[in-house]
Amino acid sequence: MFKLFTNMMKEEWRIHSTIFGSLSFALFPVMIFGIAFMGSFLLPLFRAVIPGGDLSTIIHALFLLLGIMVGAFGLIGQEAMNRRFGQASLLAYSARSLPISVQEIFCTFVVKDTVYYFILWVLPFVGGFAIASPFIGIPLSLPALLLLTLTLAFLSGLSVVFFLSTVYAHSKPALGVILALILIAGAGLYLFAGINIALFFPPLMLFYSFSWVTLAFTCAVILILSAVAVLLFTSEYTDTTRRYSSAMAPLAERLSFFPYPPLAAKDLIDLNRSGSFIGQTIFSFLIPLGLLWFLLSVLTRLLPPGGVFLLFAILTGVIASTMYTWITAFDSYNSYTCLPVSVRALLTSKICSFTVLQLIPVSLIIVVSLLSNGVAYLLPALVLCLSVSFFSLAVTVWLTGLSPSVLVYDAKVLVTYLFVLGIALIVLIALAFVNPNYALVSVLLYLPGWLFVRESYVKWEDQDQPIF
């Protein structure tokens, strides 16, 4: 098993380093380290605005989200084995032909993901903070505690998604019931008792008040969820043959107003049949945003009226822009190389499909405005959300073309993305806080967005597409 683990680690590294180049990928944790190190010196400034407790809540939430996203990547519903153990994960795929149980492979895979992303994200982040600590008067015990609690936050996200995806694979209604219970309990506590359930997040409880009992409890939760996921893991459904009556021609006809109807129809069929439409909406959109809402709600007293809702709209826009990965995840460029389809046509079509998907964030913003008495801010919130989403999409397309999922770990690409988007977001947040109606100015983002897309056409037409 250890041999399998070490080889899986090598394989993961080689896949990434082959795609981005060893140096570029090796720089990724260095970049995280640098951001954490430099960000630490801003802590005194942050503390003047945000209480330290809220800041640590946000950081733990980010690592919880990271765990959820790493876990969700490839572990949604019926595509779990195909996507993770498909042609890209050659070792895990070939290991299935060896005398090793699926549980053992999956268990090793979970451990590998844990260690790999711990080294890639958690360690550099805490390392940067730890090195900066003596300079900003923070005792070294705090980074040590943070290393423990952030690791546990990351593992919590990972184990929750592994658990939920296993439940999903066995019974979709069971998953629905579990999620409904969690949502009802969370919303009930928040709305009727005014209790923020974020404060009951075990790693956060541990951070605020360390005790061996809490540590044991936190570890037990993670281990139980992971153990259930590993024990119940099944790959049997991958062998089933699915049959469908033809939807392409009628759908393409219905989408005839799109510039490339068959490409748009294919996107919608892919999303529906891969389980992504429901799976991604729940795991990569609603759950992260639900958590964000609870976390942002602690800032209510610090921000101007409507501030939390508008900030939420901006972050919804950022997360909504990742829907571009939903419509490119199942689309290998190989499928098009034998057809007269240009990269420009594909990019245009993807942007159109992305536009249709923006109905999801729009609906969410409307629902949140109703639930949070924020209807007065609905218009600026919608404009903010969509402008940020399309601008972020344009930057993503410009930087990554048709391969947003795999290129996101290129340090140069990520820094450029964060820099370009960061500038726009800071300006918009400031404007929205001064006066909610100033947020309407965000429509101006469509202009640079359009320029980025236009530039993308030239850039990606001019080079061979990466074929994975």
Next chain:
Amino acid sequence: MERSLGIIEAQGLFRQYGDVTAVDNVSLSVGKGELFGLLGPNGSGKTTMIKMLTGQIRPTGGSATVLGLDVEKDPIGVRERVGIIPEQETPPSFLTATEYLDFVGEVRHIEDVQKKADWWFDFLDFSDKRDVLCKDLSRGTRQKLMFTQAFLHKPVLALIDEPLINFDPIMQRKVKDYLAEYAKAGNTIFISTHILEIAEEICTGFAILHKGKLLHTGTVAELKRRDQHLDDFFLSLVQKDGHV
């Protein structure tokens, strides 16, 4: 505008992947009605040649025209006119076989696509798989599907990378006969393969590629006249070129 030269004209084609030279200064010409085989051991540059000739990747040097179109300047124009079967069959995972052919029909603006698809389903004997998702199809059936998409618009030129590798012997016979007939009707077929029996049986012209370099171009008829087998000729050439 189509030139009166060969259907495929390559001049000094060159392609590098990093430090590796996959195709090194290859020039060849394929005429109308030929069934041309590009032969070579694994890793000799055959797939890279097909990818360059179909505008899937750009040459690092040299030039090529296909049906009179410059593959670098107008790759989409080339792909509009030709049929292509890539080395690894890759129909989209979540479309059924029928839907994929509908998709190809829409992209290529093919009239009456269902009727044409039905003929191919019957001919290649996979009608019972027409409503199965491509990801659930066997390798052989996927290749049948890729074969169908390449010929659905009756291209005057088809470029096929390893055409028979996943077919059973019965299907191989059927496909070989089809290709020979298709070429006899005045169309051009360009296949790349390392299975020499296929080339010897159905090809009219051939070229031998080794380590990215062109070692020989000729016709099967010439070899027959010299009472020489293609596999002997091939082995002697590549061994002389340092193949162990």
